[in-house]
Structure formats: structure tokens, C-alpha cells
Amino acid sequence: MASTVRADPSVERKRVNTTVVIVGLLIGLAILALVSACLGQVPTTPMEVLGSIAHRLRLDVGPMPAHPAGEVTLWQVRFPRVVLAVLVGGSLGCAGALLQGVFANPLAEPGVIGVSAGAAVGASIVIVTGGTFVASWSVAAAAFAAGLATTMLVYLLARSEGRTEVVTLVLTGIAINAFAGGVIAFLTFIAQPAARDQVVFWQLGSLNGASWEAVSIVAPMAAVGVAGAFVIAPRLDLLALGEGAARHLGVNVERLRQVAIVIVAFLAASSVAFTGIILFVGLVVPHLMRMLVGPAHRILIPASTLCGAIVLLAADIGARTLVHNADLPLGMLTSLVGGPFFFWLLRRTRAQQGGWA
Amino acid sequence: MTPAVIARLRAALSGRSVPAAAAPGAVTMRATSVSVVRGGREVLHDINFEVVAGEVVALVGPNGAGKSTLLAALAGEHAVAAGSIELEGQDLTTWTPVEMAQRRAVLPQSHTVGFSFTSRQVVAMGRSPWSRTGRREDDDECVRTAMSATDALPFADRPFQSLSGGERARVALARVLAQATTTLLLDEPTAALDLAHQETVMRLAHAQARSGAAVVVVLHDLGLAAAYSDRVIVLEGGRKVADGPPRTVLTEELLTSVYGHPIEVIAHPETGAQLVLPKR
Numbered sequence: 248m249a250s251t252v253r254a255d256p257s258v259e260r261k262r263v264n265t266t267v268v269i270v271g272l273l274i275g276l277a278i279l280a281l282v283s284a285c286l287g288q289v290p291t292t293p294m295e296v297l298g299s300i301a302h303r304l305r306l307d308v309g310p311m312p313a314h315p316a317g318e319v320t321l322w323q324v325r326f327p328r329v330v331l332a333v334l335v336g337g338s339l340g341c342a343g344a345l346l347q348g349v350f351a352n353p354l355a356e357p358g359v360i361g362v363s364a365g366a367a368v369g370a371s372i373v374i375v376t377g378g379t380f381v382a383s384w385s386v387a388a389a390a391f392a393a394g395l396a397t398t399m400l401v402y403l404l405a406r407s408e409g410r411t412e413v414v415t416l417v418l419t420g421i422a423i424n425a426f427a428g429g430v431i432a433f434l435t436f437i438a439q440p441a442a443r444d445q446v447v448f449w450q451l452g453s454l455n456g457a458s459w460e461a462v463s464i465v466a467p468m469a470a471v472g473v474a475g476a477f478v479i480a481p482r483l484d485l486l487a488l489g490e491g492a493a494r495h496l497g498v499n500v501e502r503l504r505q506v507a508i509v510i511v512a513f514l515a516a517s518s519v520a521f522t523g524i525i526l527f528v529g530l531v532v533p534h535l536m537r538m539l540v541g542p543a544h545r546i547l548i549p550a551s552t553l554c555g556a557i558v559l560l561a562a563d564i565g566a567r568t569l570v571h572n573a574d575l576p577l578g579m580l581t582s583l584v585g586g587p588f589f590f591w592l593l594r595r596t597r598a599q600q601g602g603w604a
Numbered sequence: 605m606t607p608a609v610i611a612r613l614r615a616a617l618s619g620r621s622v623p624a625a626a627a628p629g630a631v632t633m634r635a636t637s638v639s640v641v642r643g644g645r646e647v648l649h650d651i652n653f654e655v656v657a658g659e660v661v662a663l664v665g666p667n668g669a670g671k672s673t674l675l676a677a678l679a680g681e682h683a684v685a686a687g688s689i690e691l692e693g694q695d696l697t698t699w700t701p702v703e704m705a706q707r708r709a710v711l712p713q714s715h716t717v718g719f720s721f722t723s724r725q726v727v728a729m730g731r732s733p734w735s736r737t738g739r740r741e742d743d744d745e746c747v748r749t750a751m752s753a754t755d756a757l758p759f760a761d762r763p764f765q766s767l768s769g770g771e772r773a774r775v776a777l778a779r780v781l782a783q784a785t786t787t788l789l790l791d792e793p794t795a796a797l798d799l800a801h802q803e804t805v806m807r808l809a810h811a812q813a814r815s816g817a818a819v820v821v822v823l824h825d826l827g828l829a830a831a832y833s834d835r836v837i838v839l840e841g842g843r844k845v846a847d848g849p850p851r852t853v854l855t856e857e858l859l860t861s862v863y864g865h866p867i868e869v870i871a872h873p874e875t876g877a878q879l880v881l882p883k884r
Contacts, residue, residue, distance in 0.1 A: 351718035485729050487718040488779075495679060495712075496783070497705030497733045542719035 265546045268539050272553035276333070279560040283329045286568060289320040296321060328457040332563045333556040334469045335454075335518035336528060340555015342514040343529025344536070344548050345476050348483035349507040350413045353537075353592075356530035357515035359420045360508070363526065364427035365397025366390040366519045371434040371446045383456055386449070387464075387520040394516030397423060402508050410490075411504055452523040452578025454563050461521040472514040473552055479506060480544040487542065525578045527585020528555055528562075534592060623707055625786060625816055626657040626692065632787045632818040633678055633708070638687035640670075640677050646685070647673050649842045657786060660809055660819040662829035662850075665839035666863050671822045672713065674839065675791050678820065679710045691787070705733035708787035713795065715776040720763040723775045727751055727760075730782035742784070750781035753808055755801070769796040777805060781812070788812060790821040794828060806832040826880035830854055838862055854880060 284296045291312050298309025299321050312318050339357065346355045357363065369389035377385065401423050405416040435446050482503055485493040490500050519525065536550040558581075566575040626632050635653040639646055648670045655661045663671040676682050678689060680696045689696045692707055699707075709730070717726055727750055731743045751757045754774040759767060764775060773796045780788060790809065794802040802825070810832050813819045823829045829836050830850040838846040838853060840862045846853045859867040859880065866883035 353719070481732075481735070484721070484725075485732055487721055488726070488729060489712070489716055489718075491681065492710070492712055494681075494701060495705060495710040496729065497700075497702035499701050537719065542721050543725065 265540045265550075268536075268550060269546075269553065272550060272557060276553060276557050276560070279557055279564065280329050280333065283332070283560055283564050284321060284325045286564060287320065287325060289314050289316050291317050291321065324457075327459050327462050328454050328563070329560065330462050331457040331465065331521065332454055332559045334462065334465045335522050335525070336559025337552045337556040338465070338469045338472060338514040338518040339525065339528040339559070340532040340536075341473050341476050341548060341552040342511045342518075343531075343555070344533035344544070344551035345479075345483070345507050345514075346511050346529070347533050348480075348544050348547070349486060349504050349511075350416070351486045351489070352413050353534065354530075355413075355417070356527070357511055358424075358524075358526055358529070359417055360511070361397040361401040361420050361423045361427070362394045362512060362515040363519055363524045364424045364431075365400075366394030366516060367450050367524055368397070368427050368430050368434075369393025370449050370523070371431050371438075374445045374449065375434045375438045375442050384460070387461070391516045391520040394519060395512050397427065398508065398512040398516070402505075410501060448576065449523045450578070451576030452519075452525040452581070453566070453574065453576055454522055455574055456521060465517050465521060468513055468517040472510050472517075473548075475506070475510045476514075476548050476552075479503060479510075480548045483507075483544040484542075523578060525559070525581050527581050527589065528558055531585050531588050532558055534588075623692070623703075623786070626818070628656075628658040628816060630657050631655070632657055632692055633820070634690045635674075635678065636687050636690075638674075638677060638689060639685045640673055640682050641685040642673070642682070647842050648677065650687070651844050653678075653837065653844070653847075655787070655818045655820050657816050657818045658813055659834040660813045660821060660832060661835045661837060662833035663820065663822045663837050663839060664824070664826060664829050668841075669839040669862075670842040671839055672791055673842075675710075675789050675820065675822055679708070679789050680704060702733055705783070705785075706737075707785055708789060709780040709783035709785040711777060711780045711788070711790040711793055713791045715764075715772045717764040720765055722761050723756060723764055723767065723771075723778075724751070724760040726764050726775055727756070727778045727782050730779035733783060739784075746782045746784055747778075750778040751775075753781060754778040755804060770798060770801060773797055774801065774805075777808070781808070786816070787818045788820070790819065792822050792824065794823065794825065802828065826854060826859070827878075830878040830880060850878060854878060 281293050281296060285291050285293055291314065295310050295312040295317065298311055299318060301308045302311060312321060342357045346357060346360070347353055367390070369392055370386050373386050373389040401416065401420050402411065404423075405411050405419040407415070431446070431450070435443055438446055482498050485496050485498050486500065486503070488496070494500050515529070532555045533547065533551045536547055536554050540546045540550050562577055562580045566577050566580055569575060631654050633655050635651055638648060638651045638653070640648040651674060653674070663674060665671050673682065677684060691699060691704065696704070724747065727747050728743065730750070731740070731746060734740050734743070751760055754777050756771070756774045756778045759771055764772065767775065773793070777793055780790070788809070793805050793809070797805060806828050809819050809821055813834070821833070833850055835848060836846070836850045836853045837844060838858065845862060846858055854869055856867060856869050859869065868881045868883055870879050870881065871877070872879055
């Protein structure tokens, strides 16, 4: 399959060389990760960060952090946060590209099929019924399970006669999202003030609770999900021809959709479990990347994964530095930027197509 | 791993799963007493049909006669309510989607492509059934030949979405040709095309048949059907009412009764070619 869609010289002139894009994204990711690790109340320099990593790898190069709390801060607070941002952002970018590809629809994103709303219901139930001192891992577990279950419910409800229509799926997602919104409102209403705060802030999204435990749970799921996405990527291209034509070319469309939705649900549910709701990354990132590398999923999916990680790292840096001594909600930032982008996207797509059918 | 999986892997590695070209005159698709029910209504009734390698079969008839439904049933899109459909000697339901795609290509009536894939990328998608076989070596050659045959090379690098209706139709046809299958199922391939490109497309279909393909084509233009097909099948209300060479099938009485409009069939004064005209 790798050779079926070859880039043409004249196309490459218009679209930036894909290798350049991927390498550029990797460099950007490394730089942002370094910047993110340097920022915080305990001052550290990039050289100290690199030196600290080198010493852990038993290489005696570079300076150790000068500040007495530097080493601990880096390894207990900042590195898990950076790694979690990369994992969650990458998962969301990958999930978005996958979902848009599998429905050949540029407006799909993991939130549409109920992952975020379901996760929020799960988290809220545990927070409200468990009291103030409920363990964070049980909130995460509930969010993950409920996010996954809600996605499966949306999928099953949208299916009829062995097929899933995109419009039915989106409308079912809207209905389920609305219902979940009602449940969350009810839980917020009956909650004690402290739990209520927690419910509200969970939904705003944050990397505040990042820990190596969270990383160790999210990492394998992200790895498996992204690997799965790479495997099915070549077949996603054919879905752009429409369901019928893809089937005539030998694609088992419904099974491909099932596999893709399971991957998306795992990627999205595992990422929101520890960070709360982060919207629009899965929507915006694949669009940006499609402009740079074109629509072929073999390149789009890795590019979206990298770009998702970059966007979330950048958003987290913004969340920590925009207001002095405050950790802004991450989901708030991604929505503030993602919302207007989504609007621009609607206008642009509409102008290109001459209206929605 | 089960023995079947191992056998399939081995076949894939050696390229042996590639079907051999059908011998000229061999039946590639056969429908036996096929009925199709959609929305509680029987839209095809007791259809017997076959197409052999080397011929062009035209499906004609008024709107709603069941031409596209028959084509879709042959493509494996509709489950049959009665009867059976065979592709290269095996029931359709026994083939895997990829095996089917290596044996028959389908040109749909309408052409849409999500996202901004270029024409060349769209045509290259036609090669995907061969991606795990030895024949993937031919990918570039097949794509280029197909695009050149349909006159689509000039816009090979433009996004499919930016093309005109006629250009899209030619790219879609090139995709189907690039699939390089023995059987071609074409649903109104001339619908969006000007006169010259209609002729090009039908000449292509004819040439494919002469080089060993079995071509089934849904047509509205009876003149094209008369000129380019070896056999014409007339459908009316889901039933087959005639099947044979255009000279014997396309008669004034039959067409007038099937279309519910007086129709003349005359010979071209110079070439003697069959001309089908509605009386005005």
C-alpha cells in the first residue's frame, strides 16, 4: 500500500515536503518540552534540565540544577507533566484525525461521539458520591470507563441495519451529549460545595494532577492506540471515495469503522481521564496538518499525533505562565483558541463547497 | 494461526492470490433467477443474466426499470431475496471484499471525494486491492495508462473537488480502469459527459472488452447502446423483457411499448448504423 499514492513533484512544490514537516514537528516538540520543563517557581535553565536527564542516564555531562529543590521539582513535578501533555495531546490529535478519516467528514472530533461528556459524568458521579477526599485514580478510572461506555452507546444507537450513517452518528452524539449535560447539572446541583468545585474544575481540564502513575497508565494506551491508527491509516484514504466505492475496492467498511471507533474511544477516554475535558485539539490539529501534508492518512495521522502533542504542550505553557502564580484551566485555553478556529473552518468549508448539502 | 491464514499469507507473499485473466467467452458473472426486494417492494423479479469475457452488455430501460439495482446487485451491494449471483464461478457471498475487488470494478453514478485528494491520488486508490500482491509493481504504470486513456492526465495534480463534472467522471473512470479487473460494472459512465467524451468512454469500454474484459454498462442513450454494445438487455418494471444483439433487440415496437413514447429506429443513410429517435 505504501507505494499506491505517490507524491508528485508539482504537488510537493505546493505542499511542503512531508519529511520536512515531520522533522520540524519533532524539533518543535523537543524545544517546547525543554521550555516547559524550565518554567516554574523553581528556576532552572535548559542546560540544567539536559544535565539532569543526562545524569539519570549515567552520563556525566552538563550541570546539575543549582537550586536545592531543582532536581526533585524536575523529576517529581515537571517531567511527568511534560510527558503527560505529550501523551494526551498526541492521543487527542491522533484520535481526531482517525475519526475525521473514518467518517470522511472534517467536522468530526472525539467530543462529538460522547467521549468527553461520558467521562465527565463518570468523574462527577465518583466525586459527588465519594466525598471530598476521593482518590484521584478512582475519578480517573470512572472517567475512563464512562467515556468508553458512552462512545459505545452512541455507536450502537446510531447503527441500523448493520450500517452507521455519519449524520445519524453525529445527531445521536448530540442527544447523548445533551443528556450527559443534564446529568452533570443534576450532580452539580446536589453536590456539597467542595465536591461541586471539584466537579467544575475537573471539567475545565488541567495537567495539574500529572504524576508518573498517570503517565504509566496513559502511555501504554496511547502507544497501542497510535500504533493501531498507523495500521489502519492506508485504508482510511479509500473511505474518502464514499462507503460504497470503498467497499467495492475491498474495504470492509463497517469493521474498519468499529476498529477505528474503539481506538478513538481508548485514546480519548484515557487522555481525558487524568486531565479532564480538553476540547477542540482533536478537531483543530488534523485540519492544520491536512493543509500542510495533504489528506493522505499515512502521513496525516503521524503528523496530527505530533502536532497534538505540540499544541497541548504550548497550551500548558500558556496555562502556567499567562497569569503570574496561577495555573489556568487547560480546557479553557484550548476552547478559547479552538472555538474561533472552528468557526473560521465552518465559513471556509462552506465557501468552498458553496453551502451544505 | 490457522492453516487458512497461513495459506493466505503464503499466497499473498508469492503473489499467487492474483486471479488469472478469464478466457475469452468464459462467463465472469452470472445471475440466476434473481429477485431483489427493497423497502418491501420487489424491484427486480426473476432476472437471469450472464456476461462473458470479451463482450459489452448494455442495460437499458426507462427510469425505475431496475438497471442500477441490477448493477448494484451484481456488485454485491444488495442481498438477493431469491436466486443467486456468481462471480467467476463462485457465489458472491463466498468471496472476501478484497478478492471481489481483484475481480470486478464498479463505477458509481455519482462521484464525490471527501478531503482534497488529487486526481492522481484518487486513481491510485483503484490499485489498493493489489497492495499485498505481486501486481503492486504495476501500480504506477496502471495509473498512468488509465489516466492517459481517459484523457485525465492534464488535471492529474489538481484536487478532485476542484474539477468540473465531466473531469470528475473521467477521473472516476480512470480509477476503475486502474483497478485492472476482468469484469467492469459501469453505472451511466456517459451521464455527465459531452458528445466527444461520451464517444471516448464507450470506445474505451469496447476496447477493454476486445482485450478480454467483461463489461456491463447502464446506458440511457440507446444510440450509444446500439453502436458500442455486443448485447443489449432491456428492463421494464424490474423484469427482463429482451436480451440479444442490438439489431434484434432495439426494435420500434419493443421500445415504444417499454418507454411509453413512440420511438423510431432507422438506419443511417450512409453508414447503415442503427439510430434510435423519439418521435416528435
